[in-house]
Amino acid sequence: MDSTITLQQLKNQIEKFCSERDWDQFHPPKDLAIGISTEANELLDLFRFKTDLEIEKKLTTEEFKNKVQHELADVFFFVLRFAQKNNIDLSKAVDAKMKLNAEKYPVETAKGSNKKYNE
Ligand SMILES: [Mg+2]
Structure with missing residues (x-):
């Protein structure tokens, strides 16, 4: 698959795929989390x-x-489907989490270390 395909295009493709198969009924958050x-x-x-x-x-x-x-x-598939069904902007979510990770793991203390932030 071409890597220039956007997350939105993939979410649309997945939505169409699931809609055509009437799978919405099987995709509440719990079942999508189980799928992941x-x-x-x-x-x-x-x-x-x-x-x-x-x-x-x-x-x-x-x-x-x-x-x-x-x-x-x-x-x-399940990550995108979860995001698509629950109106989560994955790009924004990953961007926000990476900023939190950068605060948890500053380069000065985390570089070359496999310790968890609270160790
Ligand atoms: Mg499998």
Whole structure:
């Protein structure tokens, strides 16, 4: 998919896809949040019992990379659908959260550190 496609275009595409299938009835916030979580776990499942090195190797194969892409897309589908159904501007939400993250993790104290902000 072309990376110049905007979030709004993707949300419109997803809205059309779901509307054509009469899926609105299955998409209250709870079920969309469950969708985000279960698809994230399907992504995680691809890495189960694999070392970092094995995963790195597998990611160089088209077949495995496709599986990862599909699960990422599934997660993103539910994130976009949640945003679309609940009038959330994801660009603004991510921008606002990144500003909060920058306050939580100032470069001076967070650079090269894997500690949580409250550690
Ligand atoms: Mg999936």
